[in-house]
Amino acid sequence: MIHFDNVGLRYGMGPEVLRDLTFDIPQRSFQFLTGPSGAGKTTLLRLLFLSLQPTRGFIRIFDRDIATIDPQELPLLRRRIGIVFQDFRLLDHLTTYENVALPLRVRGREESTYRTDVIELLKWVGLGERMNVLPPILSGGEKQRAAIARALIDQPEILLADEPTGNVDAPLARRLLRLFMELNKLGTAVVIATHDLSLMDQIDARRMILSHGRLDIYD
Numbered sequence: 001m002i003h004f005d006n007v008g009l010r011y012g013m014g015p016e017v018l019r020d021l022t023f024d025i026p027q028r029s030f031q032f033l034t035g036p037s038g039a040g041k042t043t044l045l046r047l048l049f050l051s052l053q054p055t056r057g058f059i060r061i062f063d064r065d066i067a068t069i070d071p072q073e074l075p076l077l078r079r080r081i082g083i084v085f086q087d088f089r090l091l092d093h094l095t096t097y098e099n100v101a102l103p104l105r106v107r108g109r110e111e112s113t114y115r116t117d118v119i120e121l122l123k124w125v126g127l128g129e130r131m132n133v134l135p136p137i138l139s140g141g142e143k144q145r146a147a148i149a150r151a152l153i154d155q156p157e158i159l160l161a162d163e164p165t166g167n168v169d170a171p172l173a174r175r176l177l178r179l180f181m182e183l184n185k186l187g188t189a190v191v192i193a194t195h196d197l198s199l200m201d202q203i204d205a206r207r208m209i210l211s212h213g214r215l216d217i218y219d
């Protein structure tokens with residue numbers, strides 16, 4: 001589904017942050033992306049989300065060479081990729097329900113065509129009772145789950161999550177991990193960027209470890 005071949009990335013004239021990355025992310029796979037702070041996890045997620053271009057190398061996503069993708073096509077391709085940002089990026093003046101429905105609303109979909117799906121998804125992430133609340137009232141873990149629901153509303157083929165358990169306690173982290181595993185069983189590929197060793201130790205999943213800009217993979 002995703003293939004990187006000798007990819008390198010530098011910001012401006014700075015040093016290479018990512019070097020010689022060659023790997024695949026297969027359909028329906030589940031992996032952790034880890035490494036010390038500053039190793040380049042967020043940068044790699046941005047490449048996977050098509051919000052950065054590599055400075056060298058070749059990336060194929062959904063059978064497309066990303067160097068040849070017209071910028072106008074990006075929104076359509078990005079719909080196939082769900083992303084949960086480290087800082088959630090919820091809009092404070094919209095309710096939880098409206099935040100999750102927003103990607104559909106901006107595309108001009110009629111509310112009657114998605115209302116039930118949004119409610120079902122909110123129930124699935126455990127926010128059935130918090131649908132009409134504004135984000136500033138939500139706890140850190142609830143915001144996290146609202147951001148996950150928003151990333152999933154378009155039924156992406158791959159979910160990218162940046163430190164999704166960074167702001168929650170251990171029981172909730174386990175619950176979120178179960179949610180990601182359930183999603184993966186339903187067919188979505190999952191990439192979780194995390195520092196959290198205890199989270200990774202809970203399941204026997206592939207580990208992509210970044211260090212000094214290079215990547216080692218333990219299947």
Ligand SMILES: Nc1ncnc2c1ncn2[C@@H]1O[C@H](COP(=O)(O)OP(=O)(O)OP(=O)(O)O)[C@@H](O)[C@H]1O
Nearest residue numbers: 011012014017035036037038039040041042043044
């Ligand atoms: N927009 C940018 N411009 C210049 N340098 C950047 C930019 N974004 C990140 N960097 C640098 O790239 C390197 C990798 O950063 P990145 O945020 O990808 O690491 P990370 O592994 O996600 O870190 P953390 O675990 O602390 O979130 C760091 O040295 C960082 O300072």
